Amino acid sequence: MRKTTNLITGIGGFVASHLADYLLEQGEVVYGTCRWIEDQSRINHLKANPNFHLVPMDLNDLSSCIKAIEEVVPDYIFHLAAQSYVNDSFRYPEETLRTNIIGTYNLLEAVRLLRDSQISQLNSDEGYDWDPVIHVCSSSEVYGIVKSEELPIKESQPFRPANPYGVSKVGEDMLALMYWQNFGIKTIRTRMFTHTGPRRTMMSAESHFAKQIAKIEKGLQEPIVYHGNLNSLRTWADVRDAVKAYYLLVHKCPPGEVYNIGGNTQKTVGEMLDYLISLSSAKDKIIKKMDPVLLRPNDVTLQVPDSSKFMNETGWKPEIPFEKTMEDLLNWWREYVGR
Numbered sequence: 001m002r003k004t005t006n007l008i009t010g011i012g013g014f015v016a017s018h019l020a021d022y023l024l025e026q027g028e029v030v031y032g033t034c035r036w037i038e039d040q041s042r043i044n045h046l047k048a049n050p051n052f053h054l055v056p057m058d059l060n061d062l063s064s065c066i067k068a069i070e071e072v073v074p075d076y077i078f079h080l081a082a083q084s085y086v087n088d089s090f091r092y093p094e095e096t097l098r099t100n101i102i103g104t105y106n107l108l109e110a111v112r113l114l115r116d117s118q119i120s121q122l123n124s125d126e127g128y129d130w131d132p133v134i135h136v137c138s139s140s141e142v143y144g145i146v147k148s149e150e151l152p153i154k155e156s157q158p159f160r161p162a163n164p165y166g167v168s169k170v171g172e173d174m175l176a177l178m179y180w181q182n183f184g185i186k187t188i189r190t191r192m193f194t195h196t197g198p199r200r201t202m203m204s205a206e207s208h209f210a211k212q213i214a215k216i217e218k219g220l221q222e223p224i225v226y227h228g229n230l231n232s233l234r235t236w237a238d239v240r241d242a243v244k245a246y247y248l249l250v251h252k253c254p255p256g257e258v259y260n261i262g263g264n265t266q267k268t269v270g271e272m273l274d275y276l277i278s279l280s281s282a283k284d285k286i287i288k289k290m291d292p293v294l295l296r297p298n299d300v301t302l303q304v305p306d307s308s309k310f311m312n313e314t315g316w317k318p319e320i321p322f323e324k325t326m327e328d329l330l331n332w333w334r335e336y337v338g339r
Contacts (some may be wrong), residue, residue, distance in 0.1 A: 010032075018197070065107050086141065101171035209225055213333070216280070217334065228294030231268055267322070275322075
């Protein structure tokens with residue numbers, strides 16, 4: 001009997017690597033898309049698993065998407081690939097928009113073309129029509145600047161994206177909805193709020209702080225932690241809880257829907273930094289210093305979701321506490337720096 005087959009775009013990424021771990025633990029088959037230039041260090045531990053496979057694909061090339069999907073014939077597609085660094089989206093807005101909007105279009109259009117032409121003889125032979133469920137990973141950044149009286153943020157909250165990344169995610173989000181409404185492509189959207197954990201190298205606030213603390217402990221940096229805005233209020237979720245949510249999403253939620261997902265611990269960025277410092281052997285020496293370079297032109301300061309819609313439909317809830325998430329993140333950086 002054919003095992004459930006999953007395709008994860010951007011397999012070398014932080015969340016994608018954890019999702020692959022979880023799917024393989026369920027005994028399912030995982031194909032991950034990659035480009036020749038990408039870092040694969042997060043998935044090296046998976047390459048000996050017979051249920052794990054790499055498939056070349058470039059989201060910016062429609063023919064590449066068609067070839068990859070035709071080769072895999074996935075039951076579920078988790079579209080996680082993106083230019084996802086907010087600061088870089090200001091430096092490279094065109095690349096951000098192209099990858100996240102046109103790349104998503106190419107993926108969805110490839111699925112539509114293959115499904116409608118019924119090219120996959122494999123599925124016809126097995127007695128069913130190929131019609132995959134597609135998780136399109138949008139972002140809480142689509143909401144942008146939110147007023148305090150609008151908290152917690154519901155899925156009906158107006159879009160006010162505050163950076164090119166947020167704009168690109170609005171486009172991706174709406175493309176997924178349009179492909180469901182017009183073509184019946186089974187897309188389900190998530191707007192995930194702040195999530196982190198081991199393997200996060202993108203310089204989000206908590207990862208940037210953990211890296212600096214690890215370097216200070218090893219004598220590779222003076223005992224100063226540089227920071228930007230410390231007043232932003234967020235909920236914090238663990239990546240390992242996030243990927244369980246994504247698994248439940250494609251198995252329990254109806255196509256065409258959108259869900260906020262986030263943690264249940266609220267802290268400011270400053271409170272999070274203070275907790276990370278408290279875990280350090282150098283805590284008595286560390287000084288905090290604001291670096292203007294780390295301030296965004298327009299910062300999103302209130303990121304508190306209402307996740308009740310998703311929790312009610314799936315039974316999911318965050319299980320890993322904030323303290324363990326931060327400890328595991330810092331420990332990962334302690335091993336990673338100086339390699």
